[in-house]
Amino acid sequence: MSDLKTSLREIFGFESFREGQEQTIQQLLQGQSSLAIFPTGSGKSLCYQLAALHLPKLTLVVSPLLALIKDQVDFLHSKGIAAASIDSTQGFEAQRQTIDGIRRGEIKILMVSVERFKNERFRSFIESIELSLLVVDEAHCISEWGHNFRPDYLKLPAYQKELNIPMVLLLTATATRKVKEDMCKKFAIAQNHMVQTGFYRSNLDLAVVPTSQSHKLARLLESVQGNSGAGIVYVTLQHTANEVGQYLREQGINAVSYHAGLPTEARLRIQDQFMQSEDQTVVATIAFGMGVDKANIRYVIHYDLPKSIENYSQEIGRAGRDGQASKCITLANLDGLNTVENFVYGDTPELTGIEKVIQIIQAETHGDQWEMQINTLSSSSNIRQLPLKTLLVHLEMQGVIQAKFSYYADLRYKFLVNEADILARFQGERKSFLQAVFQTGSKKRIWCEPNFKQLKQAYGAERGRAVTALEYLHENAWINLESKKITDVYQVNVARASEAHLASDLSEYFLSKEKSEIQRIANLVKFFEGEACLSKALAQHFDDAQVTSNCGHCSVCRGEIAKLRYSQKVSSPSLEDLKEFLPQLQQK
Known part of the structure; x- marks a missing residue:
């Protein structure tokens, strides 16, 4: 101790x-x-x-x-x-x-x-x-x-x-x-x-403020001006981050926009500036926050509704890590729910897409092995990569496929020292093996490409040993080894892949998960509109029984029960919003 x-x-x-x-x-x-x-x-x-x-x-x-x-x-x-x-x-x-x-x-x-x-x-x-x-x-x-x-x-x-x-x-x-x-x-x-440990934090003031879309900017400005110190304003879409950040700057606020669409150098610069600042406001998508451990964030404002109660808890948790009083304000209406729900539906593979994946596995299996590149399979099946990866994991869990290993379809290397000098460092069988690796590969002007099939025929050595050897040479700075086009290799249970009910069973799983995600959104609205103390309700959601009384410092405890409404007639999200929002769902 x-x-x-x-x-x-x-x-x-x-x-x-x-x-x-x-x-x-x-x-x-x-x-x-x-x-x-x-x-x-x-x-x-x-x-x-x-x-x-x-x-x-x-x-x-x-x-x-x-x-x-x-x-x-x-x-x-x-x-x-x-x-x-x-x-x-x-x-x-x-x-x-x-x-x-x-x-x-x-x-x-x-x-x-x-x-x-x-x-x-x-x-x-x-x-x-x-x-x-x-x-x-x-x-x-x-x-x-x-x-x-x-x-x-x-x-x-x-x-x-x-x-x-x-x-x-x-x-x-x-x-x-x-x-x-x-x-x-x-x-x-x-x-x-x-x-x-307990979820309750006595220094955080939680407030839900029903706000129509037309009044959001004014209410946001009022909230930022009413709180001194550094803060984060969370939005859903990249273009919203840009527009809101510009508006705040025009009003004299030290504000900057942050989202995944910015170059890496710009994001790192903004993050470093925020860490050093005493009064900067970052208007950001969920791409911002997890890499930032700043103790004196005085406020977190949700300009748009968060994705879930869990996201809300994570994001407000970035405020007041120094133990000092901090504000967590949600400017809430129902306008964005339709967009969020549509992306949940978009993450649910259709039965025809699942059937297509199974057909591809059956058609491309040689012996009992199937090789797959995720980009190609996603395009062929019309299933986005994240749900496609989930589908493949469930095929593993049901014994249809078993992941064996991954390799790069394309490997190439160039000599940093003379080939003869490398071989001179080895003796006996190891030297003979390296000679076989070099000789069976194809040599371009600068780069060389190993030929694992010829190596096995000529020397009887497997791909794995050759990759390990090239990696060793790379580690010692004798060659520069590059790799791309990752390929996943699976062992296939052909009988299981042929079962008639397989696709429908998997489809049922995804539909149940879709229902669960839609319920998660409904639970978020229910939480914000609830009549129970927000701090207490949040703790109870995470199975924390330590909070037994009302906090006295949230909008519900102040008697401000929220009722959320649509600001305008509900419409489907635009194509531009769909294209932009998809990367945001992958940020965490």
Whole structure:
């Protein structure tokens, strides 16, 4: 215990633990997988950061956003902790330095996105490394009953077993009882190793303000002017972020617009400016926030309705992390509901699309193997990529297909040192093998492409060994290895794929999920229009029984019961809004 307290004080600068942190860390140091459910801004990350310093091997952290990974790595570096990430934005040299540091045991924490596990080069590397802990941030993404289900997260329990990682730590701020039970079951976490702190935050004033569309800008300006300090205004669409940001600037407000349509450099610049500012207002889509750990955000305003109660809880949780009084205001009407509901319907594959996927699997299976590229399959079946990935996961769960491995359809390399000099570094069979790799491939002017079929015929070696060898040469800066067009390889149960009721069963699942998502929207409206204390109702939604009395500082407690209305006649969303809103649904 004294070692933990010393690390907490000397490295992180805290004199004491927040609620739940010490219990979670102690469980990990005793070898017990854990689930930690703390409100946004309550110190979830410290649980793995401090534990990692006292664990013998590497801690591998899976995080959903590059911005969040960057923020966490920068924070750890500021504390003198050896942490790194591997992601698609990095160049050859940066990744090589990270890999070398991990092999030498100098790096304690590695952060990656879940998609990184599909990279055969990364899998080849990480399988050779001893790991102490797998951390899954935003772990509610693993549950189909959560508000932000991501199919790739379903593979994480299998990855934990394949990589022989002894423990897992799941972190989330938003989990209903059903989601908690689902997460614990998937990772075999005992109920007594689930640590949940209260959701109630006494410094947040929650207000729902019924506002017609024509009065929104004026009411927003009034709200911003009535609150000093830095703040976030959340909107649904990118063009709304631009228009509202411009309006506020014209009124003399230090405001900037932020959304996924901006160049990466611009988004990073805005984020850095906001972290340093005392009075800036960021008008943003949900693309903004998860990578921002700013303590003194004085207000969060929802210009448009959030997507769900879970999203609302996450977004208002970014206010007042310093414990000081902060405002959370929702300018509410029903105008945007039709658009949100239409995107739920658009995420539900039609029966004909599901049948098309099954037909493609049957037609393209050779022996018992099927190879698939997601872009091509999405176009052929007319199913968007996110629901298509969900469909493939359910085909796995029903025993129709089984994911075997992923590879890049296109691999190429160029020599950074002379080929003969590379071969001179090896002897015997290893040298003969590398010669075969080089000789069976095709050589262009600069780049060379390995030919795995010819290699197997000439030398009897499998693709995996060749990729591992090329990766080793890449790590040592003797070649530069590039890869693209990821291809997923599945083993197919042909008999199961031929069952007549398969497509209809899957269609029923998606229709039930659609119904659940529509109900989630209805629950959001019911929450905002409710007569119960907003703070208490929010806690109860997340299975928190600690809040037993009204808060006294929300609009309901002030006697301001909201009744939401449409500002105008309901119409279908425009084609422009549809095109713009689709990427927003993928941001989290």
